Amino acid sequence: MELIKANDTDIFSVAVNGSLPTKEFEFADESAIARQAYYYGVVAVALDDAGRWLPSRVSQTVVGQAYDITPPEPPVWDEVSRITNDSKNEVLLKWHAKEKLNCLVKRRLSNSEIYTACSEWIDISTYNSVEERWDYQLTDLKALQSDLLFVYQVSVRDEAGNISTSVDSSIV
Numbered sequence: 001m002e003l004i005k006a007n008d009t010d011i012f013s014v015a016v017n018g019s020l021p022t023k024e025f026e027f028a029d030e031s032a033i034a035r036q037a038y039y040y041g042v043v044a045v046a047l048d049d050a051g052r053w054l055p056s057r058v059s060q061t062v063v064g065q066a067y068d069i070t071p072p073e074p075p076v077w078d079e080v081s082r083i084t085n086d087s088k089n090e091v092l093l094k095w096h097a098k099e100k101l102n103c104l105v106k107r108r109l110s111n112s113e114i115y116t117a118c119s120e121w122i123d124i125s126t127y128n129s130v131e132e133r134w135d136y137q138l139t140d141l142k143a144l145q146s147d148l149l150f151v152y153q154v155s156v157r158d159e160a161g162n163i164s165t166s167v168d169s170s171i172v
Contacts, residue, residue, distance in 0.1 A: 005029065006039045032066035034160060039063055068160040073098050075136070075154045080169040083139075084146050091140040091172050093152055096133045100125055101156040105138050110149035110171045118142060121157065143172075 032038060040063075044056040079094040093105060102123050106115040118140050125134045136154075143150055152169040 005041075007036055029064070029066070032064070034066050034068040037063055037065050068158075069162060071162040071164040072101055072156050072158045074164040075101075075103070075156050075166045077154075077166060077169050078135070080152060080172050082143070082146075082172045088141075089143055089146045091143045091150065091152070093138045093140060093154075093169070094136065095154050095166065096128070096131075096135050097156055098133055099158070100127070100134045101158055103136055103138075104155045104157070105140070106153045106155065107140065107143075107150045110151055115153060118152075 027040075029038065039061045041058040041061040043058055046054050046056075048054050075095045075097045077093075077095050079092065081092050083090045083092055095103075100123075102121045103119070104117060104121050105119040107118045108115045119138060122138070124138070125136050127133075128135050140150075140152075149171050151171055154166045155163055156165075157163050
């Protein structure tokens with residue numbers, strides 16, 4: 001028996017050639033690309049009396065898809081500072097990551113454990129070619145009371161949907 005595979009653009013090719021067990025078989029496709037659909041089927045191959053290999057028809061095919069489940073590296077804080085004057089009370093947040101990611105900024109009161117989002121998922125970034133990283137910045141305009149102390153976190157999400165979260169910021 002042989003295990004065959006195809007994707008949306010290829011015809012079937014042999015994924016495993018040779019003698020497969022007849023009762024149970026497990027196969028991990030190490031060459032699969034994330035988010036690409038593959039179709040797998042089994043072909044029985046028998047040797048006839050004349051010494052020729054005769055393949056059966058392909059079994060019912062099944063669809064498989066590889067997923068990337070590796071989370072991105074957590075972001076690193078560069079600056080967390082409070083800007084206070086007569087007309088405004090804001091917190092400036094700067095962080096970086098090693099790849100371009102979507103970010104969600106969260107904050108909590110310093111005496112609480114419950115975070116609330118202070119942004120939507122955002123994709124604001126600038127590539128810093130000197131340090132080979134993606135730099136991010138957000139100003140929290142809702143840190144309205146200067147006597148309240150906040151702690152911030154940034155969650156980052158890659159294209160596959162995997163999420164990592166930064167360490168807590170310093171208290172501001």
